[in-house]
Amino acid sequence: xxxxxxxxxxxxxxxxxxxxxxxxxxxxxxxxxxxxxxxxxxxxxxxxxxxxxxxxxxxxxxxxxxxxxxxxxxxxxxxxxxxxxxxxxxxxxxxxxxxxxxxxxxxxxxxxxxxx
Amino acid sequence: xxxxxxxxxxxxxxxxxxxxxxxxxxxxxxxxxxxxxxxxxxxxxxxxxxxxxxxxxxxxxxxxxxxxxxxxxxxxxxxxxxxxxxxxxxxxxxxxxxxxxxxxxxx
Numbered sequence: 001x002x003x004x005x006x007x008x009x010x011x012x013x014x015x016x017x018x019x020x021x022x023x024x025x026x027x028x029x030x031x032x033x034x035x036x037x038x039x040x041x042x043x044x045x046x047x048x049x050x051x052x053x054x055x056x057x058x059x060x061x062x063x064x065x066x067x068x069x070x071x072x073x074x075x076x077x078x079x080x081x082x083x084x085x086x087x088x089x090x091x092x093x094x095x096x097x098x099x100x101x102x103x104x105x106x107x108x109x110x111x112x113x114x115x116x
Numbered sequence: 117x118x119x120x121x122x123x124x125x126x127x128x129x130x131x132x133x134x135x136x137x138x139x140x141x142x143x144x145x146x147x148x149x150x151x152x153x154x155x156x157x158x159x160x161x162x163x164x165x166x167x168x169x170x171x172x173x174x175x176x177x178x179x180x181x182x183x184x185x186x187x188x189x190x191x192x193x194x195x196x197x198x199x200x201x202x203x204x205x206x207x208x209x210x211x212x213x214x215x216x217x218x219x220x221x222x223x
Contacts, residue, residue, distance in 0.1 A: 035212075037160075045152070045160060045203055047212040059210035062117060095159055101207050102150035102165035109159055 002026040002105045004096050009110030012086055016114070020081040022096030022107055030054070030074040033100055036081045038092035039109075048094070051079060063089075086114045118142050118206050122215035128223040133194045137218045139187040139204035148208035151180055151189045154217075155200045163202075164189065191220070 008020040022034070036048040049060045049070040058070050069082040079096055091114050097103035119142035129135050139149065151164040162171045164180035167187060177192045191198055199222050204215040 044217040045154075045205075045214045047205070047214060050210065050212070061211045101148060102162055102205070103152075103160075104162045104165070104171065106159040106161065 002098075004098065004105055004107035006094065006096050006107045006110040009094065009112045011113045011115060013116050014087060014114055016086050017082070017084045018086065018112060020083065020094055020096075020110060020112070022079045022081075024077045024079070024098070027098070027105070029077040032098045034070075034072060034079040035097045035099060035103055036070060036079075037095045037097055037103070038090075038112075039095070040089070040092045043092075046092075049081065083112070086112075088114050090114050117211055118145065118209060118213050120204055120206055120213050120215040122202075122204055122218050124218060125216065126219040126221060128221045129194050130223045131194055131196060133223075135191045135194055135198075135220055137189045137202055137204075137220075139182075139189070139215050141185045141187075141206055144184045145206040145208040147183055148206055149180075149182065149187050150205045150207060151178075152203045152205065153198075153200045154203065160203065194220070196222075 003025045006022045012018050035050045051058050051070045051072050055072050067085045072079045093109040095109045096107045098105040121140045123138050147167040149167045152160040154160040168180045179190045201217045201219045
């Protein structure tokens with residue numbers, strides 16, 4: 001069964017940092033690009049970042065570029081999202097998702113709250 | 117960045133109705149267009165990829181069409197479990213972008 005499980009969410013002060021993790025199981029992890037997508041409370045979906053299957057390329061959304069870093073460890077079947085300089089508008093549920101031309105497997109999400 | 121605009125933002129419909137949602141891209145995305153369904157408190161799930169290809173396990177009442185800048189998602193014979201929010205998303209260029217969502221509500 002293909003599965004993604006996010007962890008690492010929590011409450012952090014503005015300007016702080018947090019690292020999210022997403023563990024994969026049930027599929028050949030090193031064959032797929034992996035994404036992070038977020039959803040602020042009551043809002044729509046926002047694509048955050050992608051890392052290619054081999055970790056050699058990354059792309060970011062405009063609102064997080066320069067502050068967030070996506071990476072992966074294929075030996076651990078895990079993708080990460082390092083979030084620095086966090087702001088109140090980064091408050092959201094963060095989902096990881098698998099995909100090449102669309103996102104066909106999603107985790108249940110982890111909640112990040114940026115508040116003083 | 118490519119902007120995705122969905123219409124309508126919400127629609128009220130009854131069980132058995134046919135619902136059509138439109139998604140327009142600010143520039144051509146050829147067929148690199150996906151549709152997702154999201155229910156409250158749940159992660160999104162993929163319905164359609166490549167504009168018209170139905171994901172495995174998705175009921176045949178869901179269909180997608182379009183090319184370039186205009187796309188549609190059609191739900192035929194709406195079922196109670198179809199009341200949800202639907203998003204389109206382009207995958208031709210990074211950053212990937214979503215439409216703002218269309219909420220399908222019970223009339």
